Amino acid sequence: MLLQEQLALALAAGEPKNSIRAYFDIDATALLRDLPVGLGTNDEYAAFVIDYCVRSRWSLNPSLMEKLLSKLIVAGLSAGIAELSGALARVKLQQDPNxxxxxxxxxxxxxxxxxxxxxxxxxxxxxxxxxxxxxxxxxxxxxxxxxxxxxxxxxxxxxxxxxxxxxxxxxxxxxxxxxxxxxxxxxxxxxxxxxxxxxxxxxxxxxxxxxxxxxxxxxxxxxxxxxxxxxxxxxxxxxxxxxxxxxxxxxxxxxxxxxxxxxxxxxxxxxxxxxxxxxIPLPSVNRQDLINCLLQLNEQRRQARAPLLDGLDVIADAMLIAAPQADDPRATEKARLKFLNERLSAIATGLRGADGS
Incomplete structure (x- = not known):
């Protein structure tokens, strides 16, 4: 991982804890307090610091990850400037790829x-x-x-x-x-x-x-x-x-x-x-939920170069009509969820027709 490699190299320039203080200034105290006992190599320190920054996310302004990336870029790394600069831009916009x-x-x-x-x-x-x-x-x-x-x-x-x-x-x-x-x-x-x-x-x-x-x-x-x-x-x-x-x-x-x-x-x-x-509301699934689910399934099929499903609204309507009913709302919800999940799983694995029948 580029970020971990470059941070480990930066930490190797001096004592790791002093480098952490320089990188995170007033926010370094809490990070250093949480350092696990027994970290030995610069790579282990780098892995912990990156994990800590990721978990902190945007709870601070600027975020810990923004501070880390900014300092590494300013330090003039020999490799990865473009990739880290792109990551810094996304972090500033609070864009999480996941x-x-x-x-x-x-x-x-x-x-x-x-x-x-x-x-x-x-x-x-x-x-x-x-x-x-x-x-x-x-x-x-x-x-x-x-x-x-x-x-x-x-x-x-x-x-x-x-x-x-x-x-x-x-x-x-x-x-x-x-x-x-x-x-x-x-x-x-x-x-x-x-x-x-x-x-x-x-x-x-x-x-x-x-x-x-x-x-x-x-x-x-x-x-x-x-x-x-x-x-x-x-x-x-x-x-x-x-x-x-x-x-x-x-x-x-x-x-x-x-x-x-x-x-x-x-x-x-x-x-x-x-x-x-x-x-949890009852019912917890509506027609649009089913259509959205089928849309995401089509995207997975597109990436796998498999045939796409047609008439997603028709498929959704057919499933809702066929969904079972019970004596009380809670029992109906439980049976309905089970039925819809089984039908969608069957469509995804190709065990049923496109309408789930």
Whole structure:
């Protein structure tokens, strides 16, 4: 990667920490404070600094990436001036080349992601800015599986994102203990729950989770689904409560996000302004969503030099007419989403005709 190579060369001219101070002036203090222990080579320093700038995005003005690119260009690099200058121009305009990911109707493995138009802009701001780090998604049943798939897709597109989904089934709720929750959170970061008398204490485990997350590279997104059950063990409830409070503090929201799916417990210790809320509307998919999804599929086909679909509006109408109905709106939504996703997946893989029949 050109940027990492050139920054490593620049850092080699002196002591890396002093170079970082010169590049980022008043913003260097927070960056240096977050430097992981054990960085040895200039390449390791460069990788961390670039990751830090990417995660900071446009939370500062000028942004950290703008400062970095400007200093490298002024330094007169022997290679890559044109490419870095182009990148600097895009950064100044706050243009992210991966922003289209948030509007994608297709995610991993050819899976459609039709609905959640309100979630998409919320999610972009939630991930890219450091202003709010707690997302609460209401609406039991419909759309929750697709939410996880969309997060998974975003994590595959942005190397700095690390997704940790934890799903607690209702039958497992009463027997699920606080050590298990801490283990599920810590394991992806390569850390286990210590065998000590405090390992069953929610406050101690919360401090361990926060310390561990601060030492990791990238942004960590913890998705807790099913933790609003009333019969959970008290220490499990307390750990979730503590995480909701702590994740919103400036010290930790640079490194983590917490997503609560179908969590209806009152968050009395968190300011309402610190919470991003999404209420899933019913129905969550309309005719234009289907047409947009088919348009994106046609673009994928065009790039693969495959035949394009004709009559996208007719295909969309046929699907909506054939979509099943149930006894209540929530059941209808769940059946409808399943049907539409299956039909679109079948069209994408060529298992059905152009109208999905």
């Amino acid at each position: 922003d289209d990911c948030y509007t994608s109707y297709w995610v991993l493995n050819g899976q459609p992601f039709l609905n959640r138009q309100t979630l998409r802009p919320l999610l972009k701001d939630f991930i890219q800015s450091n202003t709010r780090s707690l997302l609460q998604i209401a609406g039991p049943g419909a759309g929750r599986t697709y939410t996880r798939e969309f997060f998974d897709y975003l994590a595959s597109q942005f190397s700095e994102l690390h997704l940790v989904p934890i799903i607690l089934n209702k039958k497992d709720g009463p027997s699920y203990n606080v050590e298990a929750l801490a283990e599920d959170i810590l394991n992806p970061m390569g850390v286990g729950v210590p065998e000590s008398s405090s390992s069953s204490d929610a406050a101690s485990l919360c401090r361990l989770i926060l310390r561990t997350t601060k030492l990791q590279s990238g942004l960590w997104i913890f998705v807790l689904d099913g933790f609003g059950q009333t019969d959970l063990q008290p220490q499990v409830q307390e750990l979730v409560r503590l995480l909701t409070v702590k994740c919103t503090s400036p010290e930790y929201r640079r490194k983590m996000r917490l997503v609560l799916v179908n969590y209806t417990v009152s968050l009395e210790d968190v300011l309402p302004a610190a919470i991003v809320n999404e209420n």
